[in-house]
Amino acid sequence: MVSLTPDLLQAVTKPARYTGNEWNSSGKRHEDVSCTFAFSMPDVYEVGMSNLGLKILYEILNRRVDTAAERVYAPWVDMEAEMRARSLPLFSLETRTPVREFDFLGFSLQYEMIYTNVLNMLDLAGISLWASERGEDETFVVGGGPCVYNVEPVADFFDLFVIGEGEEVLGELVSLFVAWKKEGRPGGRKEFLRRAAGISGIYVPSLYVPCYDVEGNFCGMERLDEAAPAVVYKRVIRDMDEAETMEQPVVPYIDIVHDRIMLELFRGCSRGCRFCQAGMAYRPVRERSKERLRSLARKMADATGYDEMSLTSLSSADYSCLDGLVDDLMEDFAGEQVSFSLPSLRIDSFSIGLADRMQQVRKSGLTFAPEAGTQRMRDVINKGVTEENLMRAVSAAFEKGWKSVKLYFMLGLPTETDEDIIGIAKLAKKVVDRYQEIKGKRGAKVTISVSCFVPKAFTPFQWAPQDSLAEFERKQRLLKDNIRDRSIQFNYHDARVSRLEGVLARGDRRLSKVVFEAWKRGAKFDGWSDQFHEEYWLDAFEALGVVPEYYNGRERGQEERFPWEHTSPGVSRAFLWTERERSRRGELTPDCRRGRCTGCAVCPTLDVRVIDREAGK
Amino acid sequence: MSEGNKNAAQRSIVYCRARITKDEPLRYISHLDYASLMQRAIRRAKIPAAYSEGFNPHMKMSFASALSVGVTSDAEYMDLELSEMMAEDEIAECLRPALPNGVRLLGLRIMKGKPKALMALTDEAGYEILVPLRGAFPEAQAAIGAFNAAKECMYLRKTPKKTREIEVRQYICGEIQAEAAENDLLCIRMAIRITPGGSVKPQEILTLLCEKFGLPVRAETALIHRCGLFCGGKELLSAGEVKP
Numbered sequence: 001m002v003s004l005t006p007d008l009l010q011a012v013t014k015p016a017r018y019t020g021n022e023w024n025s026s027g028k029r030h031e032d033v034s035c036t037f038a039f040s041m042p043d044v045y046e047v048g049m050s051n052l053g054l055k056i057l058y059e060i061l062n063r064r065v066d067t068a069a070e071r072v073y074a075p076w077v078d079m080e081a082e083m084r085a086r087s088l089p090l091f092s093l094e095t096r097t098p099v100r101e102f103d104f105l106g107f108s109l110q111y112e113m114i115y116t117n118v119l120n121m122l123d124l125a126g127i128s129l130w131a132s133e134r135g136e137d138e139t140f141v142v143g144g145g146p147c148v149y150n151v152e153p154v155a156d157f158f159d160l161f162v163i164g165e166g167e168e169v170l171g172e173l174v175s176l177f178v179a180w181k182k183e184g185r186p187g188g189r190k191e192f193l194r195r196a197a198g199i200s201g202i203y204v205p206s207l208y209v210p211c212y213d214v215e216g217n218f219c220g221m222e223r224l225d226e227a228a229p230a231v232v233y234k235r236v237i238r239d240m241d242e243a244e245t246m247e248q249p250v251v252p253y254i255d256i257v258h259d260r261i262m263l264e265l266f267r268g269c270s271r272g273c274r275f276c277q278a279g280m281a282y283r284p285v286r287e288r289s290k291e292r293l294r295s296l297a298r299k300m301a302d303a304t305g306y307d308e309m310s311l312t313s314l315s316s317a318d319y320s321c322l323d324g325l326v327d328d329l330m331e332d333f334a335g336e337q338v339s340f341s342l343p344s345l346r347i348d349s350f351s352i353g354l355a356d357r358m359q360q361v362r363k364s365g366l367t368f369a370p371e372a373g374t375q376r377m378r379d380v381i382n383k384g385v386t387e388e389n390l391m392r393a394v395s396a397a398f399e400k401g402w403k404s405v406k407l408y409f410m411l412g413l414p415t416e417t418d419e420d421i422i423g424i425a426k427l428a429k430k431v432v433d434r435y436q437e438i439k440g441k442r443g444a445k446v447t448i449s450v451s452c453f454v455p456k457a458f459t460p461f462q463w464a465p466q467d468s469l470a471e472f473e474r475k476q477r478l479l480k481d482n483i484r485d486r487s488i489q490f491n492y493h494d495a496r497v498s499r500l501e502g503v504l505a506r507g508d509r510r511l512s513k514v515v516f517e518a519w520k521r522g523a524k525f526d527g528w529s530d531q532f533h534e535e536y537w538l539d540a541f542e543a544l545g546v547v548p549e550y551y552n553g554r555e556r557g558q559e560e561r562f563p564w565e566h567t568s569p570g571v572s573r574a575f576l577w578t579e580r581e582r583s584r585r586g587e588l589t590p591d592c593r594r595g596r597c598t599g600c601a602v603c604p605t606l607d608v609r610v611i612d613r614e615a616g617k
Numbered sequence: 618m619s620e621g622n623k624n625a626a627q628r629s630i631v632y633c634r635a636r637i638t639k640d641e642p643l644r645y646i647s648h649l650d651y652a653s654l655m656q657r658a659i660r661r662a663k664i665p666a667a668y669s670e671g672f673n674p675h676m677k678m679s680f681a682s683a684l685s686v687g688v689t690s691d692a693e694y695m696d697l698e699l700s701e702m703m704a705e706d707e708i709a710e711c712l713r714p715a716l717p718n719g720v721r722l723l724g725l726r727i728m729k730g731k732p733k734a735l736m737a738l739t740d741e742a743g744y745e746i747l748v749p750l751r752g753a754f755p756e757a758q759a760a761i762g763a764f765n766a767a768k769e770c771m772y773l774r775k776t777p778k779k780t781r782e783i784e785v786r787q788y789i790c791g792e793i794q795a796e797a798a799e800n801d802l803l804c805i806r807m808a809i810r811i812t813p814g815g816s817v818k819p820q821e822i823l824t825l826l827c828e829k830f831g832l833p834v835r836a837e838t839a840l841i842h843r844c845g846l847f848c849g850g851k852e853l854l855s856a857g858e859v860k861p
């Protein structure tokens with residue numbers, strides 16, 4: 001057990017990040033179990049604790065009598081310095097066991113800019129960074145989360161990845177481990193990984209070797225073992241009502257990013273926005289029934305004492321029984337002072353009405369994501385929202401008493417022109433003016449938050465080049481110059497970070513060395529603007545002779561082989577190409593949720609189906 | 618009965634006071650976070666707490682005196698308003714299993730009428746500090762003796778906002794006690810006055826003892842524990858009751 005002395009804890013900010021013992025946290029004795037699993041999100045406690053996926057898996061694994069699951073997050077830089085100065089290894093929150101003593105260390109990879117933190121945490125734990133160098137008794141390092149749809153840039157650091165939803169497959173992995181251990185670990189580490197590769201949804205990168213042609217272009221994966229499937233398809237929960245899930249989430253003592261109950265209404269979203277990886281990767285839509293949701297809400301409220309509940313999903317307002325569910329929940333919790341919220345609002349007055357009912361009188365800001373400033377651009381990305389939709393939605397909001405509205409946009413989308421960018425400023429101005437029309441006075445606060453588009457694997461834009469740094473910065477200036485109303489606040493992202501994300505998002509395995517070199521130079525917490533140092537990365541690229549533009553700056557050919565296609569969410573390449581073509585023509589593709597199947601191939605490939613309670617599907 | 622009528626009929630507020638602890642597992646929790654963990658515990662216990670009216674209703678709960686991060690306590694006092702009558706034993710029985718590891722319920726009373734605010738009642742706090750001794754015990758005794766003998770003692774209080782010099786001797790009731798404890802630890806006991814005009818934190822006194830009086834310890838290695846809170850020398854659980 002790692003001991004944390006008072007002078008150490010007094011020296012760091014928010015010491016409660018490291019002291020565990022939260023309500024509903026587990027704490028089994030390791031002698032009593034056959035498998036120990038440390039779950040991590042390689043970010044600080046407040047961010048890591050807010051991740052729904054890890055909460056679910058933590059609880060599910062802890063239900064097994066043979067397994068102890070614990071948590072560990074990235075120590076903030078002050079704590080890291082103290083730990084290194086005192087030679088303290090990375091430890092788990094529950095039992096303060098050094099992480100290297102666990103059988104498994106599982107990282108949830110939510111975004112690319114957190115990769116160097118994985119290396120930093122492995123290093124702090126004293127676990128060999130490169131999977132190939134790990135000894136027989138070392139911890140198995142597991143990856144999961146949305147980044148698995150192109151995990152090659154960090155593949156060399158992991159023993160295996162879980163592709164897709166983890167609720168079922170993680171238990172299968174643990175059972176396999178326990179059986180292998182009971183047999184006396186036949187064949188050692190290698191044999192365990194070979195067996196693991198036989199589980200559907202498990203990707204063991206060491207069983208695959210990427211091939212490159214004479215020009216250095218990726219040309220396919222060679223499989224080293226017949227146990228390794230040519231394509232590892234994601235695992236998917238068929239029926240969200242039947243699946244095991246979270247009922248007693250850990251309640252932190254300190255304020256975290258999402259400090260409330262997360263009630264997951266459904267999984268997947270098939271609106272088909274062409275830039276959105278989540279929309280392609282989490283298909284098909286599978287709703288929970290209203291009854292199941294009510295019972296989960298009750299259980300979680302009783303088990304935690306939380307007074308806030310968020311109805312989460314990729315686009316919660318699309319839940320078919322939302323109206324009725326909200327009524328039922330408000331009735332179930334009448335007199336209990338529980339407030340409900342929708343994290344993502346659809347751009348329509350139905351959503352405003354609901355938000356109004358749920359928030360009662362607390363009028364915090366409303367957030368919408370039109371994503372682009374002109375109809376042409378919105379058609380290109382298949383964001384089926386018109387200016388009229390938006391104006392109606394904000395009108396309804398202003399009428400109901402809201403004053404501040406936040407609008408999300410992207411810069412650098414394929415085919416974008418300056419007119420599309422100026423369109424963002426114009427749209428924001430119209431929203432400001434609408435307030436004055438309705439209220440007869442000024443007073444709206446409109447924030448536009450503009451990110452830089454990063455083309456992602458398994459989207460119709462996976463072939464597209466990303467804008468250069470200079471172009472992003474020119475566009476940001478152009479937009480800024482076109483905002484002349486003082487009620488509009490303009491926030492934008494650091495384009496350098498987005499460019500780097502663009503490299504990693506569609507990179508290949510050769511980038512493992514770059515990530516390593518950047519980390520060695522000091523890169524960590526790259527997603528935190530005060531911690532990001534571009535020079536570490538630029539130096540690393542240069543030292544290794546890697547040209548980042550090769551990954552983020554070029555238009556890729558229709559026939560080009562991609563280094564991510566062997567870990568697949570099941571959506572077909574043909575569908576993605578067709579969507580790319582349709583986007584060029586500004587043609588919309590409807591949602592398959594209540595309408596016809598539009599042929600993305602996920603359902604037949606994975607033998608699943610859309611579950612929509614209203615459509616009776 | 619409609620919801621409104623029911624509320625009106627039940628608007629006989631019950632005041633409940635509890636003495637609870639903040640033990641080792643919660644040492645590094647801030648006062649605000651401690652208050653919210655208690656609110657969640659009360660909700661889990663399904664005790665009928667009263668809430669404020671208005672846009673952002675909050676549980677009607679108040680504490681005697683904020684406790685710093687890093688300090689444990691056997692003497693946290695909390696007043697809670699209930700919207701319905703509930704017997705003392707019953708409240709305790711519901712609350713105990715809902716308390717996290719690190720909070721124990723030491724006492725609980727239904728108050729007679731609306732009590733005076735705990736914050737206003739509290740005039741003295743007792744602390745015990747355990748800190749590794751880095752010199753000989755007589756050296757420590759001498760340092761503390763010198764502090765006790767001083768009539769005045771200035772301390773430079775630095776907050777992120779401002780720096781200001783305050784006289785702290787006035788806030789120490791009587792003398793600070795010191796004794797040698799096991800494992801080369803020094804045990805320091807002090808009673809601190811809490812006045813409308815201000816007070817001092819035990820950490821501040823300890824820092825002062827190190828910096829100005831040469832107490833041979835490192836202040837940052839100290840474990841500080843609050844052992845009591847008082848009103849006119851009386852334990853707070855029954856203080857400040859107003860005759861109904």
Ligand code: SF4
Pocket residue numbers: 270283284285592593596597598599600601602603604610
């Ligand atoms: S296969 Fe058809 S129904 Fe299923 S998610 Fe794709 S488009 Fe929708």
